[in-house]
Amino acid sequence: MSERIILHIDMDAFFASVEQQSRPALRGKPIAVIGSGKRTVITTSSYEARARGVRTGMNIFEGRTVCPELILVVGNNRKYADTSRGIVEILQDYTPLVEVYSIDEAFLDLTGSIRLFGSPEGIARRIKERIRKRFGIRCSIGIAPNKLLAKLSAGLEKPDGLVRLRPEEVPSLMERLPVTQLCGIGKRLGEHLAALGIRTCGELGCFPMADLCRRFGMVGETLSVMARGIDLSPVVPLCEEPAPKSIGHSTTLSRDISDKEILHRTLLQLSERVARRARRNHLCGRTVTLTLRYADFSTFSKRVRLAHFLHHGPEIYLAAREILSSLRLYQAVRLIGVTLSGLTRDYLQLPLFAEERKREEISRAMDAVNDRYGMFTVTWGTLLKRSKGPGVISPAWRPAGSHYVNVR
Amino acid sequence: MKFTVEKAALLSALQKVQGVVQARSTMPILSNVRIETGKDQVHLFATDLEIGLQDSFAAKVSAEGKITVSAKKLYEIARESREDTLRIESKESQGIVVRTGKSSFKLRGLSADEFPSFPEIKETGRIQVPAEALSEMIKKTAFSISSDLTRAALNGALIRFPDAGQANIEMVATDGHRLAQVIRDLKDSGIPEEEQKVIVPKKTLFELKKYLDEGEPKEIEIVLSEKHILFREGAYTLLSRLIDGCFPNYEEVIPREHPKVVTLDRELLQGAVRRVSILSDEKTHAIKLTFRKGELQISSSNPEMGEADEFIATDYSGEETSFGFNVRYIQDITSALQGEEVRIHFLDAASPTRIEDPGDDGFIGVIMPMRV
Numbered sequence: 001m002s003e004r005i006i007l008h009i010d011m012d013a014f015f016a017s018v019e020q021q022s023r024p025a026l027r028g029k030p031i032a033v034i035g036s037g038k039r040t041v042i043t044t045s046s047y048e049a050r051a052r053g054v055r056t057g058m059n060i061f062e063g064r065t066v067c068p069e070l071i072l073v074v075g076n077n078r079k080y081a082d083t084s085r086g087i088v089e090i091l092q093d094y095t096p097l098v099e100v101y102s103i104d105e106a107f108l109d110l111t112g113s114i115r116l117f118g119s120p121e122g123i124a125r126r127i128k129e130r131i132r133k134r135f136g137i138r139c140s141i142g143i144a145p146n147k148l149l150a151k152l153s154a155g156l157e158k159p160d161g162l163v164r165l166r167p168e169e170v171p172s173l174m175e176r177l178p179v180t181q182l183c184g185i186g187k188r189l190g191e192h193l194a195a196l197g198i199r200t201c202g203e204l205g206c207f208p209m210a211d212l213c214r215r216f217g218m219v220g221e222t223l224s225v226m227a228r229g230i231d232l233s234p235v236v237p238l239c240e241e242p243a244p245k246s247i248g249h250s251t252t253l254s255r256d257i258s259d260k261e262i263l264h265r266t267l268l269q270l271s272e273r274v275a276r277r278a279r280r281n282h283l284c285g286r287t288v289t290l291t292l293r294y295a296d297f298s299t300f301s302k303r304v305r306l307a308h309f310l311h312h313g314p315e316i317y318l319a320a321r322e323i324l325s326s327l328r329l330y331q332a333v334r335l336i337g338v339t340l341s342g343l344t345r346d347y348l349q350l351p352l353f354a355e356e357r358k359r360e361e362i363s364r365a366m367d368a369v370n371d372r373y374g375m376f377t378v379t380w381g382t383l384l385k386r387s388k389g390p391g392v393i394s395p396a397w398r399p400a401g402s403h404y405v406n407v408r
Numbered sequence: 409m410k411f412t413v414e415k416a417a418l419l420s421a422l423q424k425v426q427g428v429v430q431a432r433s434t435m436p437i438l439s440n441v442r443i444e445t446g447k448d449q450v451h452l453f454a455t456d457l458e459i460g461l462q463d464s465f466a467a468k469v470s471a472e473g474k475i476t477v478s479a480k481k482l483y484e485i486a487r488e489s490r491e492d493t494l495r496i497e498s499k500e501s502q503g504i505v506v507r508t509g510k511s512s513f514k515l516r517g518l519s520a521d522e523f524p525s526f527p528e529i530k531e532t533g534r535i536q537v538p539a540e541a542l543s544e545m546i547k548k549t550a551f552s553i554s555s556d557l558t559r560a561a562l563n564g565a566l567i568r569f570p571d572a573g574q575a576n577i578e579m580v581a582t583d584g585h586r587l588a589q590v591i592r593d594l595k596d597s598g599i600p601e602e603e604q605k606v607i608v609p610k611k612t613l614f615e616l617k618k619y620l621d622e623g624e625p626k627e628i629e630i631v632l633s634e635k636h637i638l639f640r641e642g643a644y645t646l647l648s649r650l651i652d653g654c655f656p657n658y659e660e661v662i663p664r665e666h667p668k669v670v671t672l673d674r675e676l677l678q679g680a681v682r683r684v685s686i687l688s689d690e691k692t693h694a695i696k697l698t699f700r701k702g703e704l705q706i707s708s709s710n711p712e713m714g715e716a717d718e719f720i721a722t723d724y725s726g727e728e729t730s731f732g733f734n735v736r737y738i739q740d741i742t743s744a745l746q747g748e749e750v751r752i753h754f755l756d757a758a759s760p761t762r763i764e765d766p767g768d769d770g771f772i773g774v775i776m777p778m779r780v
């Protein structure tokens with residue numbers, strides 16, 4: 001394969017920057033974006049706050065302890081989703097090969113674009129300029145021969161960075177780079193590697209691959225290749241994403257709950273969201289998984305495989321409720337989630353009985369109204385008492401496809 | 409308790425209760441079988457709290473008593489015995505000793521008093537049904553029973569017992585996508601004053617069918633109560649809880665008159681469907697049937713594997729019609745039927761299709777198409 005040119009773009013303190021743009025009073029101040037629930041954590045903080053030691057994942061108390069004048073802002077998911085969509089539109093002006101990696105990150109394959117748009121650095125500068133002009137936010141860009149190195153270089157000069165890593169510079173960079181800097185090697189894996197005396201990518205790359213495979217299985221080979229800065233994975237544009245394996249929603253309850261009625265209502269709400277997303281993507285599933293996290297954070301899930309494929313909220317709800325009622329709850333529940341898997345496309349076994357055929361029509365009518373006026377505009381009576389606060393937007397959010405969730 | 413029994417008699421009775429005994433249960437005693445002596449015979453009883461099964465065998469009883477022991481282990485001991493006679497005795501309720509030839513087994517047990525017993529039932533009806541007819545009715549409907557636990561009412565087959573004026577019995581099963589109905593004439597009309605409809609769990613029907621096919625009984629007595637149904641023949645008694653639920657109005661989905669009718673050789677259709685299904689989608693099991701003048705085309709396609717087609721000559725002369733089906737539904741119905749031919753009545757790709765046996769007026773199968 002000839003030399004590829006891959007660009008990775010990462011918004012700087014995305015949620016916080018969007019907030020500071022829309023409310024000028026917040027600019028230049030330490031702010032932290034949090035969820036709306038009572039038991040939320042900091043999802044993003046501005047660079048001003050980061051300088052004071054505020055970190056993602058801290059709870060409000062911890063944040064205030066390190067930075068007493070920290071300004072807390074409840075996240076507005078719709079604003080982030082809209083901004084993200086706008087940014088992707090700008091990126092798509094330079095290549096159709098745009099892989100939206102998360103709500104604030106993307107990969108672009110510019111290999112074929114330089115003939116039209118000139119040097120990769122030029123394209124990167126233009127992208128940065130357009131995003132800053134239109135949305136007022138800054139980003140860091142890395143350009144390299146593959147996705148792994150592009151993501152690595154985008155992280156080298158944050159914020160507002162632009163790094164081009166050329167193939168000939170790769171060996172010297174990798175030689176001294178700590179392994180945990182690589183995307184995919186987290187703290188745990190880093191500790192396992194350290195136990196083998198491996199701290200830098202240089203050391204990992206020289207380590208006999210057979211020994212790595214014996215220790216880590218199939219991952220061993222990937223690790224060895226990664227450490228040498230090799231990554232053959234292609235940039236996968238949105239419309240070509242592989243079919244999803246599952247569709248799920250979960251929510252942390254505003255307080256620990258053991259009241260089955262509230263749990264059931266939450267289950268129905270989650271099931272509706274799962275069902276709607278399945279229907280929008282023409283998917284049906286036959287495995288329903290219920291996930292529970294207890295007050296002490298112990299988490300487990302239980303699944304049931306059904307005889308038929310389904311994509312209606314009440315059907316998914318009934319299956320999930322069946323699982324819930326088979327469990328003895330040892331503690332109050334902190335988080336509850338429903339997942340539909342075993343998916344297939346466009347499975348359309350028609351129902352025999354009129355009642356179920358009506359259900360099909362009801363779902364279609366509800367979808368039509370809710371598509372236009374927003375999720376839960378028309379819904380089940382039981383859900384009138386549902387919790388309405390917006391959760392934290394999932395990093396897996398995408399502007400289209402099965403990961404797309406209509407956010408409030 | 410002390411008795412001597414022929415291996416064959418003990419084995420046959422134990423075999424019948426095995427199906428009811430639960431391998432893993434929240435109540436350990438339910439994996440046991442209750443043994444109780446009577447006059448020149450011994451009664452066995454097992455239950456999973458949904459179904460209870462009682463059977464007896466002839467034995468030389470020399471001391472009375474009762475106890476419960478592992479049904480599986482006692483069965484294995486009897487099966488492996490080299491001798492034809494087994495001597496079983498227990499002194500206290502702690503277990504039994506089985507002696508056969510030169511081997512002896514001490515099998516621990518639990519007190520029979522702790523074992524659940526048959527509930528008292530209040531009879532509301534009683535009817536005699538030929539065993540062969542009952543077995544055939546189960547065979548031709550049970551495959552349509554739903555295994556979807558969220559639809560309790562469909563987890564069994566509906567049985568309609570005739571009132572004093574009628575002389576037929578009906579069995580219907582559906583899973584919401586297909587349906588099978590069998591009606592069979594009886595010699596006598598029913599005892600109940602009014603018609604009764606009950607939903608009998610799938611497991612009960614399978615246990616009963618096993619007995620009907622292996623035990624070679626002639627006639628079965630069925631006793632109804634509000635919450636239970638009981639099947640009895642000689643010493644064999646199967647009692648089951650009924651499913652409490654609302655069975656859907658199935659009569660309204662059975663198409664009465666469809667203008668398009670095709671009659672096909674059953675084995676030819678079965679073979680073609682089996683061959684084409686090799687390349688049907690592994691998840692949806694969809695195949696496509698296209699009826700056009702003089703022929704039926706059966707086709708399948710699997711995006712990852714390829715496609716298959718087979719043609720069967722027919723006497724069809726109507727307009728071209730095609731629809732999708734779950735191949736399993738067609739296979740289930742064609743293998744449950746026995747006649748040489750099957751007749752298919754259809755309208756279009758969104759209406760229920762009726763499949764029947766031209767030689768059997770009492771059977772109707774209905775399959776809802778798939779959109780393909």
